[in-house]
Amino acid sequence: MMKKATQKSLAVLLAATLLLTLFTVPAFAQSEQAAPTGEPAYIGQALYDVVQWTWGFIQNAVGKVVYDRFSQTEQTREYHGAKVVEVPFDNFGGLTLGKYIFVGRGLIGSESLLEHEYGHTIQSLFLGPLYLLVIGLPSLTWAQLFADYRRENGIDYSDFYTESWADKLGKQFTMNN
Numbered sequence: 001m002m003k004k005a006t007q008k009s010l011a012v013l014l015a016a017t018l019l020l021t022l023f024t025v026p027a028f029a030q031s032e033q034a035a036p037t038g039e040p041a042y043i044g045q046a047l048y049d050v051v052q053w054t055w056g057f058i059q060n061a062v063g064k065v066v067y068d069r070f071s072q073t074e075q076t077r078e079y080h081g082a083k084v085v086e087v088p089f090d091n092f093g094g095l096t097l098g099k100y101i102f103v104g105r106g107l108i109g110s111e112s113l114l115e116h117e118y119g120h121t122i123q124s125l126f127l128g129p130l131y132l133l134v135i136g137l138p139s140l141t142w143a144q145l146f147a148d149y150r151r152e153n154g155i156d157y158s159d160f161y162t163e164s165w166a167d168k169l170g171k172q173f174t175m176n177n
Contacts, residue, residue, distance in 0.1 A: 045081045048125070052099045055128035059136070063097030070102070079114045080174055082121045093143070096120035097136075116163070119170030123162075135162045 052060050067085050075086045084101040085108075092104030094117040101117040103110070120139075124131045139162040150157060158164050170176070 048081050048099070051125050052121075056098045056124040056131060058129055059124055059131050060098030060100070063100030066097065066102065067100045075108050077108060080118055082118055084108060084114065084117075095140075096124070098124050098131075115170040115174050115176055116166050117170070118174055119166030119168065120162075122169040122173050123166060135166075138162050 067083055070085045070087050071083075074088060077084045079101065082096075082099045082101050084103060086105060087102050089104050092102075094104070094107070094113050095102045096117045099121050101114065101121070103113060103117070107113055120135065123135050127134050139160070142160045142162065143157070149155070158167050
């Protein structure tokens with residue numbers, strides 16, 4: 001009996017979070033339009049944080065731990081409500097875990113990189129617990145294991161579905177289209 005109640009509770013929680021996501025993303029986009037300076041309006045930021053920390057809990061929990069580790073000694077900033085930290089690695093572009101964006105040495109001011117990585121934060125909003133499987137692992141594999149293949153065949157990094165989608169979302173939600 002307890003197992004059925006738990007399953008029902010989880011189903012209700014999942015449905016409520018999914019509905020919240022469907023309403024959050026348009027509300028967040030509207031708040032960005034109302035405050036185009038890169039600082040989202042309060043309601044949009046609150047919804048963004050709630051969905052990231054419920055629907056996207058896994059990647060945000062990992063992201064927060066890593067962010068806290070590097071933010072004590074490295075440069076940080078905010079980008080449209082996402083937390084950005086520079087990591088002390090050369091030859092490192094960017095990596096996003098929920099609302100936490102990690103960029104390589106000297107790249108914290110790269111608007112094009114931040115816009116792209118911000119697109120990954122929106123993917124986290126859409127996909128929630130599936131983000132790491134659907135976006136994170138394929139993206140990391142494309143970046144690390146297929147670099148030579150891309151170079152030899154003249155394939156752009158952004159041609160892969162995870163990256164082209166992040167580019168599109170980044171432009172759409174930062175109003176840089």
